[in-house]
Amino acid sequence: MEESLYREIEEIIEKYREEETPLLCVLQEVQEKFHYLPRNVLGYIAKKMNVPSSTVYGVATFYSFFETNPVGEYVIRVCKSTPCHVQGAFNVLQALKRELGLKEGETSKDGKFTLEVTSCLGVCGVAPAMMINDVTYGNLNDERVREILALYRR
Amino acid sequence: MAKTLKEMEKAKEKANLVTIYLDGKEAKVPEGITILEACRMEGFHVPTLCYMEGLSSWGGCRICVVEVEGQPNLVASCVTPVREGMKIRLSSRAVREARKTNLELLLSNHPLDCQLCDRNGSCELQELAYEFGVREIRFGGERKTYAVDMSSPSVKRDANRCILCGRCVRTCREVQSVCAIDFANRGFDTFISPSLGLPLGESVCINCGQCILACPTGALSEVSHVEMVWDAIEDPGKFVVLQTAPAVRVSIGEPFGLPAGTVTTGKMVAAFRRLGFDRVFDTNFTADLTIIEEGHEFIGRVKKGGKLPLITSCSPGWIKFMEHFYPELMENVSTCKSPQQMFGAIAKTYYAQKMGIDPKDMVVVSIMPCTAKKFECQRDEMCASGYQDVDFSLTTREAARMLKEKGIRLEEMPEENFDDPLGISTGAAAVFGATGGVMEAALRSVYEISTGKTLEKLDFYQVRGLDGVKEASLEINGMEVNVAVAHGLGNARRLLDQVKAGNSKYHFIEIMACPGGCIGGGGQPIPTNLEIRMKRIAAIYEVDKNLPLRKSHENPAIKKLYEEFLGEPNGEKAHHLLHTHYMPRERI
Amino acid sequence: MFYRTHVLVEMTSSSVAFGAAQVKEALEREIERVGLKNEVKVLETGSFGASLPSPFVVIYPDNVIYAPLRVQDVRRVVEEHLLKGRVVRELMLAGGLEWKTSEFAFPFPLAKETRVVLRNSGFIDPLNIEDYIARDGYMALAKVLTEMTPQEVIEVIKRSNLLGRGGAGFPTGLKWEFTYKAEGQEKYVVCNADEGEPGTFKDRLILEGDPHSILEAMAIAGYAVGAREGYIYVRAEYPQSIRHLEEAIRQAGEYGFLGENILGSQFSFWVKIRKGAGAYVCGEETALLESIEGKRGEPRVKPPYPPQKGLWGKPTVINNVETLANIPPIILRGPEWFKSIGTPTCPGTKVFTLTGNVNNLGLIEVPMGITLRELIFEIGGGVRGGHGLKLVQTGGPSGGTMTPDLLDVPMTFDTLPKYNSALGSGALTVVDDTHCIVDVVKSFGEFFLHESCGKCTPCRIGNKRIVEILEKISEGKGTLDHLEELLHLGRNMKMTAFCGLGQAAPNPLLRCLEFFREEFETHVKEKVCPAGTCQLKSLQRTVR
Numbered sequence A: 001m002e003e004s005l006y007r008e009i010e011e012i013i014e015k016y017r018e019e020e021t022p023l024l025c026v027l028q029e030v031q032e033k034f035h036y037l038p039r040n041v042l043g044y045i046a047k048k049m050n051v052p053s054s055t056v057y058g059v060a061t062f063y064s065f066f067e068t069n070p071v072g073e074y075v076i077r078v079c080k081s082t083p084c085h086v087q088g089a090f091n092v093l094q095a096l097k098r099e100l101g102l103k104e105g106e107t108s109k110d111g112k113f114t115l116e117v118t119s120c121l122g123v124c125g126v127a128p129a130m131m132i133n134d135v136t137y138g139n140l141n142d143e144r145v146r147e148i149l150a151l152y153r154r
Numbered sequence B: 001m002a003k004t005l006k007e008m009e010k011a012k013e014k015a016n017l018v019t020i021y022l023d024g025k026e027a028k029v030p031e032g033i034t035i036l037e038a039c040r041m042e043g044f045h046v047p048t049l050c051y052m053e054g055l056s057s058w059g060g061c062r063i064c065v066v067e068v069e070g071q072p073n074l075v076a077s078c079v080t081p082v083r084e085g086m087k088i089r090l091s092s093r094a095v096r097e098a099r100k101t102n103l104e105l106l107l108s109n110h111p112l113d114c115q116l117c118d119r120n121g122s123c124e125l126q127e128l129a130y131e132f133g134v135r136e137i138r139f140g141g142e143r144k145t146y147a148v149d150m151s152s153p154s155v156k157r158d159a160n161r162c163i164l165c166g167r168c169v170r171t172c173r174e175v176q177s178v179c180a181i182d183f184a185n186r187g188f189d190t191f192i193s194p195s196l197g198l199p200l201g202e203s204v205c206i207n208c209g210q211c212i213l214a215c216p217t218g219a220l221s222e223v224s225h226v227e228m229v230w231d232a233i234e235d236p237g238k239f240v241v242l243q244t245a246p247a248v249r250v251s252i253g254e255p256f257g258l259p260a261g262t263v264t265t266g267k268m269v270a271a272f273r274r275l276g277f278d279r280v281f282d283t284n285f286t287a288d289l290t291i292i293e294e295g296h297e298f299i300g301r302v303k304k305g306g307k308l309p310l311i312t313s314c315s316p317g318w319i320k321f322m323e324h325f326y327p328e329l330m331e332n333v334s335t336c337k338s339p340q341q342m343f344g345a346i347a348k349t350y351y352a353q354k355m356g357i358d359p360k361d362m363v364v365v366s367i368m369p370c371t372a373k374k375f376e377c378q379r380d381e382m383c384a385s386g387y388q389d390v391d392f393s394l395t396t397r398e399a400a401r402m403l404k405e406k407g408i409r410l411e412e413m414p415e416e417n418f419d420d421p422l423g424i425s426t427g428a429a430a431v432f433g434a435t436g437g438v439m440e441a442a443l444r445s446v447y448e449i450s451t452g453k454t455l456e457k458l459d460f461y462q463v464r465g466l467d468g469v470k471e472a473s474l475e476i477n478g479m480e481v482n483v484a485v486a487h488g489l490g491n492a493r494r495l496l497d498q499v500k501a502g503n504s505k506y507h508f509i510e511i512m513a514c515p516g517g518c519i520g521g522g523g524q525p526i527p528t529n530l531e532i533r534m535k536r537i538a539a540i541y542e543v544d545k546n547l548p549l550r551k552s553h554e555n556p557a558i559k560k561l562y563e564e565f566l567g568e569p570n571g572e573k574a575h576h577l578l579h580t581h582y583m584p585r586e587r588i
Numbered sequence C: 001m002f003y004r005t006h007v008l009v010e011m012t013s014s015s016v017a018f019g020a021a022q023v024k025e026a027l028e029r030e031i032e033r034v035g036l037k038n039e040v041k042v043l044e045t046g047s048f049g050a051s052l053p054s055p056f057v058v059i060y061p062d063n064v065i066y067a068p069l070r071v072q073d074v075r076r077v078v079e080e081h082l083l084k085g086r087v088v089r090e091l092m093l094a095g096g097l098e099w100k101t102s103e104f105a106f107p108f109p110l111a112k113e114t115r116v117v118l119r120n121s122g123f124i125d126p127l128n129i130e131d132y133i134a135r136d137g138y139m140a141l142a143k144v145l146t147e148m149t150p151q152e153v154i155e156v157i158k159r160s161n162l163l164g165r166g167g168a169g170f171p172t173g174l175k176w177e178f179t180y181k182a183e184g185q186e187k188y189v190v191c192n193a194d195e196g197e198p199g200t201f202k203d204r205l206i207l208e209g210d211p212h213s214i215l216e217a218m219a220i221a222g223y224a225v226g227a228r229e230g231y232i233y234v235r236a237e238y239p240q241s242i243r244h245l246e247e248a249i250r251q252a253g254e255y256g257f258l259g260e261n262i263l264g265s266q267f268s269f270w271v272k273i274r275k276g277a278g279a280y281v282c283g284e285e286t287a288l289l290e291s292i293e294g295k296r297g298e299p300r301v302k303p304p305y306p307p308q309k310g311l312w313g314k315p316t317v318i319n320n321v322e323t324l325a326n327i328p329p330i331i332l333r334g335p336e337w338f339k340s341i342g343t344p345t346c347p348g349t350k351v352f353t354l355t356g357n358v359n360n361l362g363l364i365e366v367p368m369g370i371t372l373r374e375l376i377f378e379i380g381g382g383v384r385g386g387h388g389l390k391l392v393q394t395g396g397p398s399g400g401t402m403t404p405d406l407l408d409v410p411m412t413f414d415t416l417p418k419y420n421s422a423l424g425s426g427a428l429t430v431v432d433d434t435h436c437i438v439d440v441v442k443s444f445g446e447f448f449l450h451e452s453c454g455k456c457t458p459c460r461i462g463n464k465r466i467v468e469i470l471e472k473i474s475e476g477k478g479t480l481d482h483l484e485e486l487l488h489l490g491r492n493m494k495m496t497a498f499c500g501l502g503q504a505a506p507n508p509l510l511r512c513l514e515f516f517r518e519e520f521e522t523h524v525k526e527k528v529c530p531a532g533t534c535q536l537k538s539l540q541r542t543v544r
C-alpha cells in the first residue's frame, strides 16, 4: 500500500488520540476512506493503536457494517426484518437482484454495487426499505428500485 | 478469575460466609464465590466445558447450568455468585435436559469421528457425551467446515472440531499475553482466528502450545513429527540418536496410567530403547552444559560490565515472544542455545566424530514437553554442524503414542540407564524441568565458580513453586546478586517492563514461557492442570535430591567435553556451536 | 427577526428519501422570488409523529398541512397561500385528519395522542438550540443545578415511577440510585440509542427532532449520579440522528449547557457520540459497553451490573433515549403530574411504532394502558387492504406475539407478561392473514440467526437449527417430530441462553407454535401452506 494511505490512517488515529478505546471510531473512519478494511490496513491500525491484531480482526468481522473484503462504491443493504418482510421486502430483493444481476453478498464487476441484506434499518414506517451507503430509501417497489438505481448508475 | 480450591479455602477463612442449599444440603461458603466454586468446595460435581481453572470465567457453553429457586431461567454456575439463602438444584430434570440439549447442539456441529481424532480418549466433549448418556443427536443441520491449518511448525488447528469455548483465546490472552488468536465473525459463523485471519504460522503465535492444553477437544494439537521419526528409525542408513528433556521423565507415565508425579526415568529409557533408537541420551547432559556456558556468560557480563540483567534463553516460546514484543531486550537475553539445540550441536560434532559417523547420516530426535521446540529446531540459525542440529522434536504426548503404537507398555519396563557419554547429568540439570530450576542450577554453579567456595545450601526454595514471579538474592564475592524468575509470559511482562523502563533491580532473570516451567509445557500429557503441575514439580525435585552430583560444573562428562573438544567455556568453539543470535519480528 | 409565517418541512431520513430536501429548496426559492423572504421563514423539523405522507409541510400559525407536497406544486402553494392567503385545498393532507392543540400547544396531536417525549418533535428546528430553549429547554437542568441536590433529583425520578423504555421496564430512579451509591470517583452516563429492534424507530425520531432533550436529560442524570461524562451510542444506520446530535452538542457547549461549570455551578458535564457498526446485540447494555470499549459486542456476565461496574469498569447508568426524553418534563412538572398519565403501575406515555400491514404506518405517543384495538383500528386505520388480523408482534421479535384474542389487553410493562408477551420497545408489527405463519416465524428466526453474537451454545447453534427446521417445513419436508424439536430448542434457548437476546429469541416461535398449531400441522401433515405465501405456493396451486 502507498505511503500516503498510511499517513491518512495515521492522521485518523491521531485524531482520536485523546479518546479512550476508540477502535470502532477509527475503523469506521478508515472504512469511510477506503470503502473496506483490507488486512494490511487492519494490521497497521493494530500496530499504531497498540491493540493486538487478533482483536482488531475479531472486531472488524463482528460488526456487519465493517467489510474486510472489497465492496462496491455503493453498498446496498436491503432490510429483511419482519416489518419490511411482510410489506414485500422479498420482492424488493428480487428486483434488486434482477436489476443488478447480483446475488446477496456479491459485488458487481464494475465495482459499483454490492448487494447485502441487513436487519431492521429503523424506517419501518416506509417499509420496505433499503440503505445505499448512508442514504435510506423507503416505500420501495420494482419501479422505485429502478428509479433509485438509475440515480447511482449515472 | 476462577479460583483454585486452595485459594477458596483461604478465602473461606477470611470472608463472610453465606448459607446456601445445594440439592437440599446446607452449606456455608464464602461470599462472592460462584455457585460452581461452592459446589467444588462442598464436593458436588458440576460438569463444565468453557470453564477453566486459572482463566477468567466466560459462561458461554451453558453446560454448567443449574436451577436456582425463584429464578425463571437456569443460570450458569461458573459465573453466578452465591447469594444468602440461595436454593440450588444441581441435577433436576430440567437441568439434565438442558445440559444434554446444549451438548447435543455442540455435537450437531461436530465431526463425530472420534476414532480419527488425536484427542480420542482425552476429549472432554466425548466424555460429557458419555456421562450425559447421549445416544442420538436430535438436531441435524449444516455443519461448518474449515480447512485444517497446518501453517505453524508447532500447532495444528482443526476448526472443524472447535466448540468455541474460548479457552484457547483466554489462555493466549490471560496467561501468555500474546493474543495471537481471537474470535472472529459472529453467530453461527463464529470461529477462532489467528491475527488478521492469517494462518497461525504467520501470526505472533509463539508456539508454546498452552492453547492445546486448554482445548477440550481435538481442535488444537501439535504438528506431528511421528511419521518422520518412524521413517528415520526404520531407515538402516540412519544413526538415530534420542534426547529426552528433564520434564518428560516425570510426566510420560501419565498416559500409561501411572499417577502424576511418578518418576519414570529408567522405564522411559528402556521403553525408548525398545522403540528402536540407536542411542538414548539425555537432554540433561546439555542442560548441565548450558549452565556452564550461561554461568560464564553471566560472570563475564558482571566482570566486564556487560548488559544486565541477563535473561535465560532455554525457552523457545519466550525467545519468539521477546523477538515480537521486546526486541529492545534482545541484548539482555543470553546467547546460549537451549539444551535441546546444544545437544544436537554436540551430537552431530563431538559425538559424531567420536563415533566416526558422518553427521549427515545422524538423525537427532528429541522428546520434549514442548511444542515450541518443533519451531526452535527449524530455525535457520540452528545448524552448527552444517546440518540441522535437531531433526525432529516429539512432544511427550507423541512419544507416548509411538510407544503405544508399538505395543510398548512403559509401566512394565525394567529400569535402564541412559547411554554414555551424553547421558550423564547432575541434579542441577534435572531441575531445569520446573520453573526456577535454571536459576537454581545457575546459582549453584555461578557461586562456586566465582567464589571458589562450596555452597552450603543447594536448595533455593525462594525460586521454587508456582508464584508467578519469584525472587531471591545471594551474596557472591561481596556483590548482592538479585535474581528473579517468571513463568507464563503474562507474568514475565511484569519483569520485562521493568527492564525496559530501566528500573529493574535484577541481575539475572529466568523466564519460562509455560506456567510451571517445562513440566507444564504445551507438549505434556493432557490434562495438565494446577494439581498435576504441582505433582510433577515435586517429582522433579525428587530426581534432583536423589542424584549423587547436584552441580553442573561437577558433571565429569561435561568436564571431559571441554577438555577433549570445546576448550574454554564461552571460548571460540563453544561460541560457534553453542551460542546463537536473535532477530526482531513484526508484531502482526 | 419576526416572521409572520413559518413553513415547517419535515426532514427525516424517510422524508428525505421522498424528496423533502428538494421541496424545501423549492420553497425557499419561490418565497424569495415572490419577495416574502423577510416575512416567511422555512424551517426543517423532525418528524411530525404520526404516519404521514411525505414530503410533509405545515404552514404555521395557519395550521394548514400540505402533504404530500411535490416540487412541482410548490409554486402554487407559495403564490396562492403565502402570497394571496388562499388555501390550496386540493393539495392539503387528504383524509381530513383533525388536529387539536394539546397541552404542548403545537403541533396538532392526533386524537388520543399525549405528547411528552415528542413534545418538541416537529415543532422546533432541531438544529437551532434557541427553538428548544424557547420551549422551556434546559429549564429542568437549570432547576436541578440551582435548586436540587442529587438525592432530590433521584427521589423525584423514583417517585415518578418512570420505567425504562428500552424494553425491560426497569425503574429508572432505582438505577440512578444504584449508580449514585456505587463507589468510585469516575462514573458515566450512557444513552442507549442503538435501537435495533425491528419495527422500532421512536428513538430515531426523538434524536432527529429533539436532540437537545436527550443532552439535557443526560446532564441531569450526570448531576444525579455524579458523572462528568456521557456517551451516546447511536446505531450506524442513523446518520441523520448523528448529525443532529453533533450539532446539538456543539450548540449546547456554546451556550454553556454542556462543558465546564454548567450555568455557573460546580457541575461539569461532557457528552460524546459513539457510533455502532451494525450489531443488534449491542443494544444489550453490557454488549454496548463492550462496543464502546472497542471490543466485539458480546454481552458481559451479570452481575456485576453496569451501575456497579460499567464502562471501563466504572459505575455507569444506561438509559434508553425515550426514557431520557421523559426526564426534563418530570423535573419541571413533578412526579405527580407524570403519574397522572398512563396507569398507576406504569405511568407516563409510550411511543408506539405502527409497522407492517396496517393502513397508517408511523408512530404515536399515547398514555400507557392503551389497547391494541385502539392502536391498530383507530389510530392505525385498521389492517391493510381490509384483510383480517393474524397477529401483532409487540416490542419487535424479542417482545411478544399478540393474537387477535388479546386486542383489549392494556399495553403496559406489567400486564403483557401475563399473556406471555412483552411491551418491549413499543414496536407493533401488524401481520395480516394473507401471511403464512411458518414464513413469519422464520423471518423472526432469521433475524436472530443473523444477530446472535455467537457466544453461547443455545443461541448460536439453536437459532441455526430452528431456521433450518422452519425452512424444511416450508419446503414441504417437515414432520411432526420437527414441531417437537422446535419446541424443545425454543424452550432450551429461553432457559439457558446467556443474554436477553437468546432468552427472548424463541418467544414468537413458542407462542405461535401454540396458537397456530393447526397451521403448522397442516404444513407438515398435508404439505400445504394454507396462506400460500411461503415457498409452498406452487405445491398449493396443484393441490387446489
Ligand SMILES: Cc1cc2nc3c(=O)[nH]c(=O)nc-3n(C[C@H](O)[C@H](O)[C@H](O)COP(=O)(O)O)c2cc1C
Pocket: C163, C164, C165, C166, C167, C168, C169, C170, C172, C192, C193, C194, C195, C196, C197, C280, C281, C282, C283, C284, C285, C286, C318, C319, C320, C321, C323, C324, C499, C500, C501
Ligand atoms: C438483545 C437486546 C437488545 C436490546 N436493544 C436495546 C436497544 O436497542 N435500545 C435500548 O434502549 N435498549 C435495548 N435493550 C435493553 C438494554 O439492555 C437496557 O435494558 C436499556 O438500555 C436500559 O435502559 P432503560 O432502563 O432506559 O430502558 C436491549 C436488550 C437486549 C437484551
Ligand code: SF4
Pocket: B161, B162, B163, B164, B165, B166, B167, B168, B169, B192, B211, B214, B215, B216, B217, B219, B220
Ligand atoms: S480451539 Fe479448542 S480451546 Fe479453542 S475455542 Fe475451540 S474448542 Fe475451545
Ligand code: SF4
Pocket: C281, C299, C451, C452, C453, C454, C455, C456, C457, C459, C460, C497, C498, C499, C500, C501, C502, C503
Ligand atoms: S444469547 Fe448468547 S449467543 Fe445469543 S446474543 Fe446472547 S450471548 Fe450471544
Ligand code: FES
Pocket: B047, B048, B049, B050, B051, B058, B059, B060, B061, B062, B063, B064, B065, B076, B077, B078, B079
Ligand atoms: S462452564 Fe459454565 S458456561 Fe461453560
